[in-house]
Amino acid sequence: MKFCVSLLLLACLVQSRLAVAQRIVIAGQVVEAATGEPVPFASIFVPRTSTGITADVEGRFKLALGSPADSLAASALGFLRLAKHLSADPTQTVLFRLKKGGGVALGEVVVSSRQPENPAWRILREVQKHKPENERTSLTSAEFSSYNRIEVSLADIPKALANRKVVKDMRALAARHGAAAAADADAPLPLFASEVGSKVYVKYGPPLHRREDIEHKQMRGAGPREGSVLSQMLGSNFQNFDFYPNWQNILGKDFASPIAAGWRLTYDYDLQDSVLVGPDVCYRIGVKPKRDHDLAFTGTIWITKEHYALRRIDVIASEHANLNFVTDLRIFQELTPPSQGPGLAQRTRLVVAVRPGDKQAAMRVRFTTLNSNFERNVAHEGSFYNQPIVNTVMEPGTDNETSGLVSGMLRKGESEGYFDKNRPDTLSLSERQTFAVLDSARELPAVRSTLDWIDLFINGYRRVGNHGLIELGPIINTFAYNNFEGARFRLGFRTTPAFSRNWVLQPYVAYGTKDGRFKYGLRANYIAERQHWTVLTGEFRHDVEQYALLDNDFLPDNNLFVAASRWGRFKEGLPILRDLALLSAQRDLFHGFTQTVTLRYQNSVPQFQVRTQPRPGGDPDMLTPERLHQTEVVLESRYAPDENLVQAENRRRAIGLKRWPVFTFRYTFGTIDWFRGNNTYNKYNLLMTHSFSAGHFGRLNYRVEGSYIPSEVSYLLLKTPLGNQTPFYNANSFNLLNYFEFVTDRSVSLRLDHHFEGVILNAIPGVRSLNWRLVATANFLYGGLTDANKLSPIDGRGNQFALPSLGRQPYIEAGYGIENIFKFLRVDFIHRITYRDQPPTTRGGVAPPNFGVKVGAQFRL
Secondary structure, three states, X not given: OHHHHHHHHHXXXXXXXXXXXXXXXXXXXXXXXXXXXXXXXXXXXXXXXXOEEEXXXXXXXXXEEOOOOOEEEEEOOOEOOEEEEOOOOOEEEEEEEXXXXXXXXXXXXXXXXXXXXXXXXXXXXXXXXXXXXXXXXHOOEEEEEEEEEEEEEEEXXXXXXXXXXXXXXXXXXXXXXXXXXXXXXXXXXEEEXXXXXXXXXXXXXXXXXXXXXXXXXXXXXXXXXXXXXXXXXXXXXXXXXXXXXXXXXEOOEEEEOOOOOOHHHHEEEEEEEEEEEOOEEEEEEEEEEOOOXXXXXXXXXXXXXXXXXXXXXXXXXXXXXXXXXXXXXXXXXXXXXXXXXXXOEEEEEEEEEEOOOOOOOEEEEXXXXXXXXXXXXXXXOOOOOOOOEEXXXXXXXXXXXXXXXOOOOOOOOOOOOHHHHHOOOOXXXXXXXXXXXXXXXXXXXXXXXXXXXXXXXXXXXXXXXXXXXXXXXXXHHOEEEEOOOEEEEEEEEEEOOOOOOOEEEEEEEEEEOOOOXXXXXXXXXXXXXXXXXXXXXXXXXXXXXXXXXXXXXXXXXXXXXXXXXXXXXXXXXXXXXXXXXXXXXXEEEEOOEEEEEEEEEEEEEEOOOOEEOOOOOOOOOOOOOOOEEEEEEEEEEEEOOOOEEEEEOXXXXXEOOOOOOEEEEEEEEEEEOOOOOOXXXXXXXXXXXXXXXXXXXXXXXXXXXXXXXXOOOOHHHOEXXXXXXXXXXXXOOOOOOOOOOOOEOEXXXXXXXXXXXXXXXXHOOOOHHHOOEEEEEEEEEEEEOOHHHOOOEXXXXXXXXXXXXXXXXXXXXXXXXXXXXXXXXXXXXXXXXXXXXXXXXXXXXXXXXXXXXEEEEOOOO
């Protein structure tokens, strides 16, 4: 009997052991094959059984099987069903990559209501009433901990690119890691991932001030080099969405918010259900744009039943929105409960896909931000908010044994970094596979070479040498062709932080085949102090310049403009050979206010024939200014109250949208020594630039500039409003003015450039599909010339020409045009409103036109 009982107990134990052995736990994720984005609420099941589960909103699932199964399948509405083979392992991970298709066409269902109006409208009206108490600007300040993750990948890779060595090497690396998320030929190819931990401080204005202290950072794969401008922009500062304002600026475009004041003009609403979001009962409302081509969203918003506050939003940009190159744009955001105060973002997810052309790969960027530890209305005094990004992590170039390491990154001998141990959320299966691949990607020679080319494309410079002490460039300035220099060849470089963290040297040498001259220059910057960005600059340059551009002090100072000005019709701008020597000091006195003091000497030799009548009582022998010697002191003040300046390596750049005008004032005191009489002069220049949203009617850019020269000066030192005798549109010029058509010593100008963003052309059938956009321009110039400065230039033959000056009426030109032709061309039709039928401004010249057509090229999303 005892033997039987023992045998029975043994049988039960073996049976239970077998049952445990047969239990299989499967975890995984369901994603879209083309994009890698999660498929929410997909069905996962064992075929031909009733065993199954539903994935969560991130496509994740975990399923326990009581007995072995040959396969596991996944399906979702709009996708093809996919089955995966299972092994006998007790724990397994499975990634389902579902392809589009298999959708079921549903018949139209019309739901009518006896209510006099859409029930969602009442809720939206209450949202507007409660905005003052719910929007963030009702706070004085806020601070919180922030975690931000960025993942970049290539999707829809064409065959030609798929056969490149760098792509094949990445696929092979993924296969070795068993990463289906990247190994399959049609899977998105991971390029880069970053994780940033920071502390964020916000002071609500106006203007708004935002500071982010980056505490930990980890970068994987083919990303920007550490210390670059892009590497500084990986935190939460640039995924700061707030849907309470009427317009949400995304990628430089103004999208109408679903809870904007004029909500009924843009959106249709559908009250779907009442659901629980955390502790709050919420109305779930579907939204979609009334017109597919408008910059608006399709998706769902959740509004709390008690406070009528926005609690959650999940939207996608309208599929047919008038956007260039952006094939996918989706935003998810969950806000703090209204019981805690005005809503701050707890979790934000932004997905952007950009495709340059139909036969090119799409670049997909996924931002995930999680915020916690919120504190409201705890302000910091003084200049605390003045610096938008503070890097408390170690940057490369410090002189110690850990040079080049960044807090959070893996060190030798470590298998886990900071975020692997302290990440505030759980990575999905596809993200874990992607990170495993990217940790090894930088060691691939093909990837390192590709990184060098990407850096060249973004920054215009290419690092050379094993130590990376110098960067060749700007590459776009290497060659140019114009009608004065002929073919111009230029070689230049700048030093990197590996050479010095405080010194930046930029020498160059150039040669023109037609004028046969060597040109050269050297610029040196010394960063004396970084907190207030105190920079000392010295420069010497011997080069051919265009006189027409020299007195336009506020033209954009960038490599692209400098390169473009060297092409084409150079003689029309009156070339001069100039020796320039200067010393300057720049410092931020307080947030947004930068002061610059410059001492400069210019020795200019005109390369065109010009003679000037002597001044009354002057020496009649001094007719020809063969050289113009100028010694000047220039004081410049610039005020940009909400501009974000990011320090990167040994440079800094402005980033983000400026909501407030930018003011620049410049005073110049100078002396000249080529003629007798009063040889000192004063110049005053004031500039204001601004760009603001005009709501449904697009965005207006304007530029106001004033110039005043109270002194008696030479013809060559007067203000010459910039004309344009080329067929190309120039936003910084008067496009129907000839060169030197007017000369002034006091003037005020206004330039208007309005982009309607398709709001008008979208309403025209047939034109709508072209995605053209209407633009309108207007330029005004008012000014004159005092009698003391009305000296008449004469040419070498003794022929006199009176200096052309504006009369009592202003010069006005106005235009209209179409932009976004083939996504980058712009055509403007411009009319001269005043000063029509003017005579030629130079001997043998052509009369300025009353009407002109100008063509431009631009890249706007």
